[in-house]
Amino acid sequence: MKYTIGIDLGGTNIVAGLADEQYRLLDKAAVKTQPEKGFDYITDNMARLVDTLLQRAKLTPADVGSIGIGSPGTPDKETGSIIFSNNLNWHDVPLAAAVRQKTGIRTWVANDADCAALGEFVAGAAAENTSMALITIGTGVGSGIVMDGKLFCPAGSSAPELGHTTLICGGESCTCGRNGCAEAYISFTALIRDGNRAADAHPDSMLAKLRREGQALNGKNIFDCGKAGDPVAKELMDRFIEYMGQFLANVANSFGVRAIVVGGGISKEGDWLCRRLSEIVVREMFVGEKFAPVIRMAALGNDVGVIGAAALEQYR
Ligand SMILES: [Zn+2]
Structure with missing residues (x-):
């Protein structure tokens, strides 16, 4: 079975979850965002959350197909960078690339509202549409x-x-x-x-x-x-x-x-x-x-x- 990991980057908390192939959440881990500490601090914490989830499930990065990140702001769909986020005070930061480099797992980025829609689509109120x-x-x-x-x-x-x-x-x-x-x-x-x-x-x-x-x-x-x-x-x-x-x-x-x-x-x-x-x-x-x-x-x-x-x- 290939697992995936979802990360919800909020202004207050970063929440990461390990999902099975039907996108059921098997485990979650969270940490305070502390946006004032900057981009490297946040992406280090994301990698640490991924590591925690893998260790608790006794998995390796090779067991995980991909990571997805829902971020505030405007992402560049092609590069996985965040072009601008008012909440995090980010201007053109390479979010997907940094997390991919720190975890060794393919990483994709989308806007948090888009991820919420996708959540209701794959496993929620619109799952049959x-x-x-x-x-x-x-x-x-x-x-x-x-x-x-x-x-x-x-x-x-x-x-x-x-x-x-x-x-x-x-x-x-x-x-x-x-x-x-x-x-x-x-x-x-x-x-x-x-x-x-x-x-x-x-x-x-x-x-x-x-x-x-x-x-x-x-x-x-x-x-x-x-x-x-x-x-x-x-x-x-x-x-x-x-x-x-x-x-x-x-x-x-x-x-x-x-x-x-x-x-x-x-x-x-x-x-x-x-x-x-x-x-x-x-x-x-x-x-x-x-x-x-x-x-x-x-x-x-x-x-x-x-x-x-x-x-x-x-x-x-
Ligand atoms: Zn308006």
């Missing part, structure tokens, strides 16, 4: 796409950045400098912004009451107030879901994916939200239901990036 998109709703809006069994990551590009496509022309300002991006409407940051505005405008709402009790608004408590029937919160929640549904229909119309997986904190809302989003997508799809993708919540939790990275050589 040939094309899928993962949309992660959190502070921002992340996106990754698998098309006909291959990760969609065009050379010389940071695409897909679906969160920075326009949902409302001339709308709210976005962190990227544009106006009206999807991220400015369907991220938790956007929901909290609108929740605070609504609480200011409606002092009798549950949202304003929460704030008076000293609770900061967040995605979950705004949704909870909406589900509990507070009319101000419900209007916000309904509009947020409508925007999300419209956005997912745009994704489906653009890429023809058969499944869209929703990840991030909002995925905890579960089936009722999937049904609402599906109704909107079916209503908004070109040619309607026939081509509408299934909408699912993410299945893999925190391991998704490691699992996707482990599958990178096969699906890149």
